[in-house]
Amino acid sequence: MKSKILTLGTLLIATTLVVTACGGNSGNNNAANSSAGTDNSASDSSNANASSGNSNSGAASDEKITLKMMHLWPDGSNSAQNKMVTDIISEYEKANPNVTIDTEVLENEQYKNKLKVLSASNDLPDVGFTWAAGFMDPYVNGNMFAPVDDLLQGELKDKFVAGTTEAYSFGGKTYALPVELNIVPVYYNKEIFAKYNLQAPKTLDELKTVIKTLNDNNVTPITLGGKDAWPSSFWYMYLADRIGGPDVMDKAVASNDFNDPALLDAAKQAQELVNMNAFVKGYNGLSNEEAKALFMNEKAAMFAMGTWEVPNYTTSPDVPQAFKDKIGYFKFPTVDGGKGNVDDWVGGPGVGLFVSQNSKHVDEAKKFVSFFVQKWGEHSVTDAGVIPATKVDTSTVKLPPMFIDLLNELNKASKVTLYLDTQMKPGASDAHHNLVQALLGKAVTPDEFIKKQDEALKAGK
């Protein structure tokens, strides 16, 4: 009897543990569920496709069409975007009763993996999201994406912010249409700055003084998710831009030559920041989410991150207003004697919509993509706090000041350098991730950093 009670008790504990463990992952569960759901409907839709293919003679507009779409905003972690996608789809379905759109949602990394697996089996969804430049390269070379230039020349002409669609074009053809545009400001906690009489730094030397003062007072100056590597790349990129000027990185990637002296200087400056203890303790073991949590809990004074974070400091209902009021941003400081301009930004279009080359309904899919991009542009800033790649008229929309400021920054930006890891091909990009980790972890010297990055670029993978 006694042992039975024990067994029951342990079982109970075990179940609670398992259940709580699952609770933390509800976002993933949702994604898994919904993907399981769409798998069924996918087979349905392929049946439907097959039958409609047989009865080809019917009128085109009455033909029942199912478009399959994959996106990367699960309800749990990106509810605002998720809702917008759902809304736009239902709007489209209402306007086009013969079209049904099936969505499959996967979280970022799983999304990338699934996209790859699907393309290997020639089974891409009709419409989906892709990242720009290097990420797309194998897909475009494998003839997986259909060119969308007809849309750009047609109803979407002049709708995009200048220079955003270029990141998706190869050999003069554009293969995807961007929906987001982000730049990377440095957010800072105004209350912490005020407490130690600090001003938002305008030059690198001022930034160093700020870091020193904060360290002297036992405040973490900068929080950084070095485990994910791409946040570290922001710091390196800005230093490279401010020292070497707006074109130094673009040129390095385009010519596969990473030997510009400015790039070496930037690496040295990055390690100098590390030597000053600029970054939070153990940053190379922290994910971006963990690093962000430190900033949100006011355990760190500065955080350089894309404008996708802005809702957390303006509109998000989950963040207390008192915290939002404390947050400001500054442009990355200039370096004395450097060629970079304070209005150069690191950033770029995020994901873009592609149409599968092998889709049975390329024209319908393109029509939907065009609709989606326009609707997204109308709703994204006001509803989700996402900056679209299409032009926004700041005078007509009502937005929090930080948004207006950043949209205006974007309008007067002298240059937006696309994230290095996005610019590079997958092999060099992965090497870049490892190398910035090593650089900021002081596992390599600046010279080795340059040499290895150069080799990775020259390998051409």
Add this chain to the structure above:
Amino acid sequence: MNTVMSNKRIIALYVLPSLFLILAIIYVPIVLTGYYGLMNWNGIGKPSYIGLANYKTLMHDSVFWHSTFHSLLFALLSTLCLILYLAVALVLSGKIRGANLLRKIYLIPMLLSSVAIAQLWLKVYHPTNGILNGLLEKLGFHHTPEWLADPHIVLYAIFIPILWQFAGFYILIYYAALKNIPASLVEAAKIDGANALQVALRIKLPLISEVIKVTIVLAVVGSLKYFDLIYVMTDGGPNQASEVMASYMYHKAFREFDFGYGSAIGFFLLIICLVATWVIRRLTATKDTIQYS
């Protein structure tokens, strides 16, 4: 019934479904992996045949050998830990108070998913808010380690949760094996004057030697191909300081789009596992198995 069982066609009919499944989801992929290993393939376009070039690159790839070393080190550590698990199982199988409860407590980590365990230990290791560093600071240490960011520590820091995760599994196996030893043998030894340690080393251990061999194979092969917890906790970083063979394979195939090379690593991993199994079987081979009676 007998006529059914003697009809070879019917036997084949019953065996076929599972045979087909095993072929389709285990053996065919293995052969395909070997085949893709001979290709230059980004996973999307058309593969092109390049012979053994991937394997030649592999031989000179320092990062690969680096990660192989990590995997082998981990296999060694998990094998050594088996001694600890065995000791715990020996104590538990003795008639001590609360053995049943303890056994269940040891088993709980196994019921959790790797991701949950990884999240749990990420919190433990957090450099500023983690309970481990919090504890160390209370004890008076000022320069607490950056567990997952320091390339010299990170590998060991992630081994610990993995060993913890599987402790219950091995303890359970040993415990079951030890419980299977007839009490009469132990009693006979005691009557002959053997003390508890002698009973454990001379009577119990030889009797469960077959089980021990199996667990060594499980531990070694399991460690060599281990992936999930490392993927969640460090993703092989920082700067590949905690990269193991499986995570390196994943990075090559899915991050760098070098599917051919990734497949070559996968195939090599398979060969290493097979060799390891074979070596262990040879090393632990005994001519006659010990019987209870």
